[in-house]
Amino acid sequence: VGSEMCIRDSILSYPDPRLHTVAKPVAVVDDRIRALAADMIETMYDSKGVGLAATQVNVHERLLVMDVSEEHNQPMVLINPELLWASKERIKNEEGCLSVPGIYDGGERPVSIKVRALDEKGQSRTVDAEGILAVCIQHEMDHLMGKVFVEYLSPLKRDRIKTKLLKAQREAERD
Ligand code: GNR
Ligand code: NI
Numbered sequence: 127v128g129s130e131m132c133i134r135d136s137i138l139s140y141p142d143p144r145l146h147t148v149a150k151p152v153a154v155v156d157d158r159i160r161a162l163a164a165d166m167i168e169t170m171y172d173s174k175g176v177g178l179a180a181t182q183v184n185v186h187e188r189l190l191v192m193d194v195s196e197e198h199n200q201p202m203v204l205i206n207p208e209l210l211w212a213s214k215e216r217i218k219n220e221e222g223c224l225s226v227p228g229i230y231d232g233g234e235r236p237v238s239i240k241v242r243a244l245d246e247k248g249q250s251r252t253v254d255a256e257g258i259l260a261v262c263i264q265h266e267m268d269h270l271m272g273k274v275f276v277e278y279l280s281p282l283k284r285d286r287i288k289t290k291l292l293k294a295q296r297e298a299e300r301d
Contacts, residue, residue, distance in 0.1 A: 136169060137182050139295060140226045141288050146272040149179075149186045151206050155248035159189065163203045163246050166191045171198060175224045177262045179269030182225050190266035194259050202253075204243035207267055210252065212236035219261045221275045227294075229287055233278030235264050 138145050152159055162185060170178040170191055177192040193201045213236045221232035238256040241263055245251055255263050265275060276284050 137173065137178075137224050138184055140223075140274055140276060140291055142225075144184055145181060145225055145269070145274055147181060147186045148272045149181055149188045149270040152187050152189055152244070155205055155244055155246065159187075159205065160246050162187075163189060163191055163205075167193070167201045167203075170201075170224075173224050176258070177266045178224065179266040181269040181272070188270050190263075190270065192259075192262050192266065194262055203246040204241070204253070204263070204266075205245070205248075207241050207243035207263070207270075209239060209267065210242050211240040213238045221261065221265060223265070223275055225269075225274060226276055226287065226291065229276070229291075231279055231283065232275055235261060239263065241267075 162180070166178050166180065166183060166189070169183065170176075170193065176194050177190065180187050180189040188206045190204050190207065191201060192204070193199075215237045216234040217237045218234045219232045220230050222230050237260065238254070239260050241253045241255065242250060243253065253259075253263070268275065276287050279287070
């Protein structure tokens with residue numbers, strides 16, 4: 127049997143139209159939000175991802191989790207993140223996405239950014255980010271706006287990715 131639920135099933139896969147939903151701000155950081163964040167952190171670790179946006183688990187609220195540490199022991203929760211500043215300098219990154227399995231590509235993004243967000247206690251903080259952390263925060267904030275990284279690629283590449291993933295999804299359903 128191949129019908130058991132796997133952790134992947136809780137993450138939406140491109141081109142699922144729900145990935146294009148614009149998330150609403152979190153109204154209060156309460157136990158419901160903390161439980162959601164804890165659940166997303168677990169899903170992120172189980173899926174070997176460095177970040178996860180609520181959009182990807184079909185929850186359309188402005189919440190994202192990340193852990194770019196080597197030891198996978200520094201989870202970060204960003205609630206209602208706002209971009210305060212982005213460098214003019216941009217860089218092309220190789221990005222991956224749990225919602226676009228097996229595809230690694232990407233467009234240009236600012237090298238460094240400054241973001242304000244609430245943490246899981248509801249406290250406001252700012253984060254200065256560069257390198258993989260900056261890429262990851264921007265990638266996750268895009269998800270909250272309903273944007274997937276393949277939208278930075280050419281329409282031709284995007285169509286090829288769409289076709290490939292739809293075919294893989296149909297094959298997975300048949301098994
Ligand atoms: O696990 C992930 N790796 C990654 C690599 C380069 C740029 C962005 C990312 S985020 C991704 C997890 C994910 O899909 N988050 O939305
Ligand atoms: Ni992603």
